[in-house]
Amino acid sequence: MKHIMLDEMLRRIHNLPSLSTVVMELLASMNQDDVHVGTLAQTIAQDQALTAKTLRLANSSFYGMARQITTIQDAITILGFRTVRSVATTAALIGTFAGGPYTRFNFAPFWRHAIAAAVCARELAPYLNINPEHAYTAGLLHDIGRLVLVTQFQPQYEATMAYRAEHDCHLLEAERAVLGVDHAQVGHALTQHWKFPQVIQQALAEHHATSSHDVSALTLAVMAADAIAHALDLSLDADDLVAPVPAGLWHRLGLDETTLQLVFENTETQFAGASLILNG
Amino acid sequence: MSQQQFQDRLQRLFRLAGDSDEGRYLLELMRRYRGLKPL
Numbered sequence: 442m443k444h445i446m447l448d449e450m451l452r453r454i455h456n457l458p459s460l461s462t463v464v465m466e467l468l469a470s471m472n473q474d475d476v477h478v479g480t481l482a483q484t485i486a487q488d489q490a491l492t493a494k495t496l497r498l499a500n501s502s503f504y505g506m507a508r509q510i511t512t513i514q515d516a517i518t519i520l521g522f523r524t525v526r527s528v529a530t531t532a533a534l535i536g537t538f539a540g541g542p543y544t545r546f547n548f549a550p551f552w553r554h555a556i557a558a559a560v561c562a563r564e565l566a567p568y569l570n571i572n573p574e575h576a577y578t579a580g581l582l583h584d585i586g587r588l589v590l591v592t593q594f595q596p597q598y599e600a601t602m603a604y605r606a607e608h609d610c611h612l613l614e615a616e617r618a619v620l621g622v623d624h625a626q627v628g629h630a631l632t633q634h635w636k637f638p639q640v641i642q643q644a645l646a647e648h649h650a651t652s653s654h655d656v657s658a659l660t661l662a663v664m665a666a667d668a669i670a671h672a673l674d675l676s677l678d679a680d681d682l683v684a685p686v687p688a689g690l691w692h693r694l695g696l697d698e699t700t701l702q703l704v705f706e707n708t709e710t711q712f713a714g715a716s717l718i719l720n721g
Numbered sequence: 722m723s724q725q726q727f728q729d730r731l732q733r734l735f736r737l738a739g740d741s742d743e744g745r746y747l748l749e750l751m752r753r754y755r756g757l758k759p760l
Contacts, residue, residue: 610737611737668738668747669747671734672734672735672747672748672751674730674734681734682736682737682738683734683737683738683739683744683747684737684738685737686738686741686743687743688741691747698750698753701750702750705750705751705754
């Protein structure tokens with residue numbers, strides 16, 4: 442099968458629907474420390490489906506609220522600003538790639554792994570002195586290039602999955618062999634197109650680098666979160682695999698075993714709540 | 722999940738990553754996290 446040409450990939454990326462205004466505003470607000478509760482509530486309220494989904498999650502048994510939460514403003518007051526913003530951003534990004542005739546690709550394990558990596562990266566953020574919401578977003582989107590390949594190059598991606606099954610290799614290796622590009626490169630191009638912060642673009646581009654020595658702290662968080670999320674087996678994908686772990690990762694992370702075990706535990710706990718977003 | 726099932730699942734998850742020092746370290750951490758005996 443012919444490799445995907447870079448200009449063709451860029452053309453398809455440019456033809457993708459733009460991120461909705463609501464997602465853009467939610468993402469932009471992550472760089473601002475002084476966003477008003479009312480402003481966030483107004484942003485979410487622009488999208489009825491997103492509002493309904495956020496409220497459904499806020500009312501789920503995971504949060505154990507004694508009374509019904511009926512407005513986004515209430516949800517923010519009770520659950521906290523960051524939780525509601527993460528929930529809304531996740532729901533909005535998932536919605537961006539929802540649907541379509543991609544019957545051979547199972548979106549649920551993809552998003553389960555993405556959410557697991559997001560909450561794990563956010564857990565690691567304080568130890569690395571990075572913005573927790575950048576860590577969450579980069580973790581959530583680290584494999585987003587795969588969705589571009591699945592939705593824009595469907596026959597080629599089916600050939601990639603067949604190659605992986607035949608050679609029992611990691612998907613990244615199959616992508617490079619069959620397509621001539623990998624999801625890290627595509628994810629980088631997509632977030633460049635979406636004008637994401639440079640540090641997030643870079644984390645997506647480098648999360649499968651063979652070494653962690655020269656990468657940014659955010660990339661380090663995504664590399665570790667990716668490996669930990671796979672190892673915790675949260676995607677529920679029978680074919681899931683831990684990808685080759687970048688050299689020097691644990692040394693550069695500099696966390697002792699007790700701290701890492703705490704990160705595993707908190708990741709599983711946070712994931713239980715965050716992944717409810719996938720239930721309808 | 723039983724201890725044996727955790728053990729089998731971890732072996733499968735790490736079958737391509739368990740050859741490097743970094744992969745082995747994570748596997749060992751996961752084994753302890755799941756309460757499995759060290760290798």
